[in-house]
Amino acid sequence: xxxxxxxxxxxxxxxxxxxxxxxxxxxxxxxxxxxxxxxxxxxxxxxxxxxxxxxxxxxxxxxxxxxxxxxxxxxxxxxxxxxxxxxxxxxxxxxxxxxxxxxxxxxxxxxxxxxxxxxxxxxxxxxxxxxxxxxxxxxxxxxxxxxxxxxxxxxxxxxxxxxxxxxxxxxxxxxxxxxxxxxxxxxxxxxxxxxxxxxxxxxxxxxxxxxxxxxxxxxxxxxxxxxxxxxxxxxxxxxxxxxxxxxxxxxxxxxxxxxxxxxxxxxxxxxxxxxxxxxxxxxxxxxxxxxxxxxxxxxxxxxxxxxxxxxxxxxxxxxxxxxxxxxxxxxxxxxxxxxxxxxxxx
Amino acid sequence: xxxxxxxxxxxxxxxxxxxxxxxxxxxxxxxxxxxxxxxxxxxxxxxxxxxxxxxxxxxxxxxxxxxxxxxxxxxxxxxxxxxxxxxxxxxxxxxxxxxxxxxxxxxxxxxxxxxxxxxxxxxxxxxxxxxxxxxxxxxxxxxxxxxxxxxxxxxxxxxxxxxxxxxxxxxxxxxxxxxxxxxxxxxxxxxxxxxxxxxxxxxxxxxxxxxxxxxxxxxxxxxxxxxxxxxxxxxxxxxxxxxxxxxxxx
Numbered sequence: 001x002x003x004x005x006x007x008x009x010x011x012x013x014x015x016x017x018x019x020x021x022x023x024x025x026x027x028x029x030x031x032x033x034x035x036x037x038x039x040x041x042x043x044x045x046x047x048x049x050x051x052x053x054x055x056x057x058x059x060x061x062x063x064x065x066x067x068x069x070x071x072x073x074x075x076x077x078x079x080x081x082x083x084x085x086x087x088x089x090x091x092x093x094x095x096x097x098x099x100x101x102x103x104x105x106x107x108x109x110x111x112x113x114x115x116x117x118x119x120x121x122x123x124x125x126x127x128x129x130x131x132x133x134x135x136x137x138x139x140x141x142x143x144x145x146x147x148x149x150x151x152x153x154x155x156x157x158x159x160x161x162x163x164x165x166x167x168x169x170x171x172x173x174x175x176x177x178x179x180x181x182x183x184x185x186x187x188x189x190x191x192x193x194x195x196x197x198x199x200x201x202x203x204x205x206x207x208x209x210x211x212x213x214x215x216x217x218x219x220x221x222x223x224x225x226x227x228x229x230x231x232x233x234x235x236x237x238x239x240x241x242x243x244x245x246x247x248x249x250x251x252x253x254x255x256x257x258x259x260x261x262x263x264x265x266x267x268x269x270x271x272x273x274x275x276x277x278x279x280x281x282x283x284x285x286x287x288x289x290x291x292x293x294x295x296x297x298x299x300x301x302x303x304x305x306x307x308x309x310x311x312x313x314x315x316x317x318x319x320x321x322x323x324x325x326x327x328x329x330x331x332x333x334x335x336x337x338x339x340x341x342x343x344x345x346x
Numbered sequence: 347x348x349x350x351x352x353x354x355x356x357x358x359x360x361x362x363x364x365x366x367x368x369x370x371x372x373x374x375x376x377x378x379x380x381x382x383x384x385x386x387x388x389x390x391x392x393x394x395x396x397x398x399x400x401x402x403x404x405x406x407x408x409x410x411x412x413x414x415x416x417x418x419x420x421x422x423x424x425x426x427x428x429x430x431x432x433x434x435x436x437x438x439x440x441x442x443x444x445x446x447x448x449x450x451x452x453x454x455x456x457x458x459x460x461x462x463x464x465x466x467x468x469x470x471x472x473x474x475x476x477x478x479x480x481x482x483x484x485x486x487x488x489x490x491x492x493x494x495x496x497x498x499x500x501x502x503x504x505x506x507x508x509x510x511x512x513x514x515x516x517x518x519x520x521x522x523x524x525x526x527x528x529x530x531x532x533x534x535x536x537x538x539x540x541x542x543x544x545x546x547x548x549x550x551x552x553x554x555x556x557x558x559x560x561x562x563x564x565x566x567x568x569x570x571x572x573x574x575x576x577x578x579x580x581x582x583x584x585x586x587x588x589x590x591x592x593x594x595x596x
Contacts, residue, residue: 034530041522060522069520081351238536238564241512245519259505261495262383263354272520278561279511293564326519328527328536328571329564 001155002173004187005194011162011169014185015048015097023094025065027055042096053098053162056141061248061322062096062103066127067110069245069272073123073255076266089126097134102144102318104135104158105151106248112312113251132177135161137201140209145334146319148212152205163201170198212334214305217315220340221306225298229339234294236329241274243323243331244300249316250274252303275300301336354502360392360404361435362425364418365445365471366411369488370436371395374408377491384495387502405430406501408494412438412445413472426478433497434474437487437556437589444487446471446590473590484509487556487589490542510541511561514553518544526552532577534585537563537592558591 006014018024028043029052040055042062075086107128114124135158146152154161159178162169170190173179190198244250254273259266273280276297281290290296308316317333324332361371375381375396391401407429413422426432437443448456449470457465474480484493493509500507510516514535518525526533526547533552535544539560546553572582586592 031524033524033528039524039528059524060519064522236564236567238513238515238567239560239562240515240536242515242519242525245516259499259503260383261380261387261499263387263503274516277512277516279508293562326525328525329567 002179003190004171004173004182005165005168005190006171006182006185006187007168008164010186012048014181015051018095019045019047023092024051024097025094026051026053026097027058028052029055042098051098053136054138055098056138057100057144057320057322057325059322059326060246061106061320062099063106063110063248063251065096065131066107066124067114067251067272071123071270073268073270076268078264078266089123091126091130093130093132095132095134097136099133099135099158100138100320101135101154102146102151102320103248104133104154104161105146106318106320107133108154108157109249109308109312109314109316109318110251111157132181133158133160137161137163137205140205141321142210143321143324143332143334144209144319145212145214145321147206147209148214149315149317149319151318152209163198165194165197165201168194170194170201212337214315214337216341217337218306218309221302224340224343227340227343229336229343230294230298232339233331233336234292234297236331237276237293237297238329239276239278239293239296240328241277241280242326242328244274244276245272246322246326248318248320248322249304250300252280254280275303297331301333352503354387357388357406357498357502358391358401358404359388359406359408360401360425360429361390361395361408362392362410362421363394364409364411364422364439364474365414366436366438366443368395368410370410370439370486371408373488373491373494377495380495384498388498402428404428406433407431408433408435409439409474410435412442413474413477414445414469415467416469419477422474422478431481431501432474432478433482433484434480435484435494436489437485437558437591439474439480440483440485440591441558441593442471442473442590444589446473447587450587471590485539485557485591486542493541510539512540513560513563514538514540514542514544514547514557516540517542518547520544521548523548526550527571527575530575532572532575532581532585536560536571537565537568554588555586555591556589558589559593563592 023044025042025044027040028045028050029038030041031039033039040058041060042058045051077084114121156174159175161172252273252275253270255270257266257268281296282288290299304317305315321332361374363371391404407425409432434440438445453468457468482497496507499505517540518535521544531552533547534555535547535553537560538553538555539557542557569582
């Protein structure tokens, strides 16, 4: 990895140049909650001013730009006894600016399944390859726990990564296309002073997060399979799937086919669902192996923190706590883990 | 035309209305981009809104509205006798709808409130299924034409269809709507059956439950959440009674 610094005014010029020709997506303030707190979403921006790089957390994760809630996989045209299939997954290159470490780590974890496992998705890979990612450091939020799941730092999965040092950014450069873009602008070699300032920021960020020890969780989940903790939290679950929708890594989906009203065209599409939905748990023959809310809620935690860890050596969860924030019933990972650890005498 | 080699069944369709606003049946004439294909796939033999023909030889009856007058009984029984399949169309037909609000009051008082000194004959509101057996239901106020098309496709090509059972929240999130509870509003989304694509919260209004209850709605937790956010029992129960779709809880 290469390190440089760039003045914030120069970075602004860079973004403004991109905006002339490219699609730029970033954190944008879209409104306020009842309590006056800002609501941000990742959205296409038209000007540098629309980007709010000091944002806390976007309501929805960056996942939706790589794994949309609903996407067409293929289209069919029928004529007499013949048919033609159309598949389209090419994408115009685009820029995403302002992803936090958790969202980049989420993409790296999704890559393990959707790009590097037995059945890579060309749709996902196309979006990943054609997206230039600029990450940015942020002070920890009061309720996120990325450090506990190893998602507070990133060493890959981006082109550029910014850390604010007052009037300039400390830039980690992680790809040749990142370097090639940056070299058109006034960048500076890193001084000892820059390095000290950067390390100080990193230390502050690391120290600012509430400590949470989740190392025993995969094992504890096995031991506490029949724990009453699941029943207690399951009673609260609304089975609405909001947690999985805002989650940067939940990728469970259903595939369905639709025919046009004229019967001469068809479409196969993929839609994201959630383990918590009763109808998503239903299988052929109207059987349901997870008929009650507690089992479905547990299953989501087992996939995120046990199943995925066994297969890919890290939890799927990146600790952003968007699920905890969105849940009207207040179901959130730190509280569940706390109860499990208390149950397990940890 | 054939789909996957399946020769389509030719459906003879009747569309009927009882006590209602006739907005659901109007959806049959909506969605212009597929309207010609839709009308081409079925034979409409009886539909007051589009034709003066009153054919009696229909196989499928789409029935809008609820039953609130004595003369409506004979009509719905006759329609049931003729139709091989009867589809309840919209919230009024499925569970009484807005018309059922009067069931909570003394009928004479309700009559006087609405008609003043010129009272009309009226009975307690009944959903269609409370009077005759119903084969399929499409809830909503109004129904979503897309779901009507899928029912028709199911009937002519035997394409399986499943109405969603999950709450509205899923689709609300899928269109990036900020939860209206966050904006200080009451919303029945967490306990209401989805499939509507959540247009009301996206437009800034909490869900009123026009599609009835989701699979195993968590009323207890929902009520707790609404109370914590400052909504009274009366506000919650009035909202849930509005379309009459929460039979399990009432």
